Amino acid sequence: MTWNASCKDFDSSKDVHMSKRATSMCPTLVLSSVKKLYVWTLLTSVVLFVSALGYNNVRSQSTDRLAAPRDSSRVFVSDNPNTVPETPNNDQYTLQLQKEVEDLKHRIEQLELEKNTYPEVTFRSYKDRKRILVTGGAGFVGSHLVDKLMLQGHEVTVVDNFFTGRKRNIEHWLGHENFELLNHDVVNPLFIEVDQIYHLASPASPPHYMYNPIKTIKTNTVGTINMLGLAKRVRARLLMASTSEVYGDPEIHPQTEEYWGHVNPIGPRACYDEGKRVAETMCYAYRKQDGLEVRVARIFNTFGPRMHMADGRVVSNFILQALQNEPITIYGKGEQTRSFQYVSDLVDGLEALMNSNYSEPVNIGNPEEYTILDFARVIRQLVGGESEIVHKPAMQDDPQRRKPDITRAKKYINWTPKVPMMVGINKTIEYFSHELQRKKHSERNIWHPDFELQSNTDTSLDLGSNIFNQKSADVEDNLES
Numbered sequence: 001m002t003w004n005a006s007c008k009d010f011d012s013s014k015d016v017h018m019s020k021r022a023t024s025m026c027p028t029l030v031l032s033s034v035k036k037l038y039v040w041t042l043l044t045s046v047v048l049f050v051s052a053l054g055y056n057n058v059r060s061q062s063t064d065r066l067a068a069p070r071d072s073s074r075v076f077v078s079d080n081p082n083t084v085p086e087t088p089n090n091d092q093y094t095l096q097l098q099k100e101v102e103d104l105k106h107r108i109e110q111l112e113l114e115k116n117t118y119p120e121v122t123f124r125s126y127k128d129r130k131r132i133l134v135t136g137g138a139g140f141v142g143s144h145l146v147d148k149l150m151l152q153g154h155e156v157t158v159v160d161n162f163f164t165g166r167k168r169n170i171e172h173w174l175g176h177e178n179f180e181l182l183n184h185d186v187v188n189p190l191f192i193e194v195d196q197i198y199h200l201a202s203p204a205s206p207p208h209y210m211y212n213p214i215k216t217i218k219t220n221t222v223g224t225i226n227m228l229g230l231a232k233r234v235r236a237r238l239l240m241a242s243t244s245e246v247y248g249d250p251e252i253h254p255q256t257e258e259y260w261g262h263v264n265p266i267g268p269r270a271c272y273d274e275g276k277r278v279a280e281t282m283c284y285a286y287r288k289q290d291g292l293e294v295r296v297a298r299i300f301n302t303f304g305p306r307m308h309m310a311d312g313r314v315v316s317n318f319i320l321q322a323l324q325n326e327p328i329t330i331y332g333k334g335e336q337t338r339s340f341q342y343v344s345d346l347v348d349g350l351e352a353l354m355n356s357n358y359s360e361p362v363n364i365g366n367p368e369e370y371t372i373l374d375f376a377r378v379i380r381q382l383v384g385g386e387s388e389i390v391h392k393p394a395m396q397d398d399p400q401r402r403k404p405d406i407t408r409a410k411k412y413i414n415w416t417p418k419v420p421m422m423v424g425i426n427k428t429i430e431y432f433s434h435e436l437q438r439k440k441h442s443e444r445n446i447w448h449p450d451f452e453l454q455s456n457t458d459t460s461l462d463l464g465s466n467i468f469n470q471k472s473a474d475v476e477d478n479l480e481s
């Protein structure tokens with residue numbers, strides 16, 4: 001399903017569908033259930049038949065030793081009409097049936113094993129286990145956060161309207177006893193019982209949030225007030241996923257949390273920027289008025305596996321273009337800068353902030369800053385393709401420099417990013433290249449938590465730290481033209 005197709009009707013999802021329904025839609029589980037039902041039915045029939053046969057054998061031995069078995073399909077029939085049909089040996093027949101029963105039992109055991117393929121989660125007692133809501137949990141960042149919380153042994157409820165999120169991102173948890181999935185739009189009220197709320201529901205990439213600006217505003221305003229109302233009712237702590245976009249096109253560099261920002265309130269990015277700014281305002285109003293525990297994470301550009309293929313963000317665009325030998329598109333001269341963090345660092349930061357005692361806004365980002373032009377060259381080199389770098393018109397109100405000051409994060413939540421950008425980019429290239437090769441629906445998402453754990457121990461991906469010093473001729477040519 002393409003993004004455009006999925007977003008046409010996103011505003012219509014008014015009902016809450018419980019996870020069991022979602023679970024029943026998971027093809028693997030449906031198939032497994034149908035197979036299991038089929039095998040059980042067959043097994044029951046065979047067992048009944050064997051019992052009936054045993055009873056008939058006892059009778060037939062005393063009355064008619066040559067009587068044929070009841071199942072005529074198993075009687076030998078010769079093509080030659082003159083041949084006298086052979087009477088099958090009942091003992092042999094019973095043995096054959098017993099063997100079939102054993103085979104079926106073995107098959108059921110295998111199906112039981114197949115069912116329990118969830119990643120192993122930590123056991124927590126009732127006292128230590130939290131009930132955690134992740135809105136936007138089927139999206140890119142949300143799904144990685146869900147993995148972490150599930151592996152820690154918490155009970156996780158995902159609320160998502162699948163505007164940009166996908167079941168594929170969380171398919172490995174469907175049916176797990178600690179996991180719930182609600183197909184729900186946060187613009188509508190939600191009444192559930194939880195201890196913590198990570199409020200991530202919002203489109204995040206510029207093409208996605210500009211696609212339906214009014215919906216973006218509703219999601220960030222009405223949606224946030226609903227989640228704050230829920231948090232107030234159940235006395236839960238709420239972490240709101242804010243953004244570096246609250247600083248707009250910043251006049252100070254790097255950006256500290258004290259900076260109030262420079263946002264065009266009527267520009268094309270305003271639906272998102274102002275939506276997030278008012279969402280922050282509402283968090284602190286609920287804190288002041290109702291004593292709500294709030295946490296505000298100002299997230300800087302994040303990338304990694306499970307980013308949407310049609311996301312339109314610079315990381316996914318450049319990697320996909322390079323992998324397909326298409327031109328790499330730079331908006332404007334490419335002198336604008338961004339600081340990119342790998343998704344696992346962000347997830348660690350969100351969790352650290354949620355469980356800290358600090359309630360002022362905190363920047364979560366990697367301060368390594370690159371120009372977009374340099375970034376294009378890195379991607380091309382790592383992918384190894386022959387894409388040319390081309391320039392397109394600059395985006396309106398595109399922030400020119402962006403880099404987080406993370407002094408607060410270090411001091412109050414003891415967090416710093418750990419994953420070097422090159423390592424993260426290689427993992428992301430691997431993910432996208434697999435997605436591009438995908439031919440069948442049944443091919444599962446490779447970014448399974450078990451796979452991630454293995455790849456985190458693989459240090460061979462740490463490549464190319466001096467790529468930034470290499471100038472490539474065609475980049476220079478493009479800039480001159």
Ligand code: NAD
Nearest residue numbers: 136139140141161162163164165185186201202204299302
């Ligand atoms: P994403 O688009 O992959 O995920 C957003 C999720 O929210 C999707 O699953 C989407 O279906 C869901 N959603 C959108 N509107 C909804 C609604 N009305 N009701 C219920 N669900 C809804 O984006 P992401 O990159 O994972 O971003 C997650 C959060 O982090 C967002 O709030 C975003 O603003 C914030 N953020 C992300 C970045 C980044 O670089 N990824 C940077 C700054 C802030």
Ligand code: UDP
Nearest residue numbers: 188189190191192225226227229230232233
């Ligand atoms: N709300 C919700 N779930 C709850 C509690 C409240 O979705 O468990 C919504 C509620 O519908 C309202 C919003 O949150 O629109 C704000 O709730 P609050 O109690 O702060 O305000 P009020 O209901 O008094 O307007």
Ligand code: UDP
Nearest residue numbers: 206313314315317329330331336372395398
């Ligand atoms: N960008 C680009 N080419 C693309 C996509 C983005 O040059 O194909 C630029 C964009 O103009 C911006 C930067 O890359 O300056 C980051 O864009 P992105 O959409 O990833 O996130 P933003 O930080 O703007 O929200």
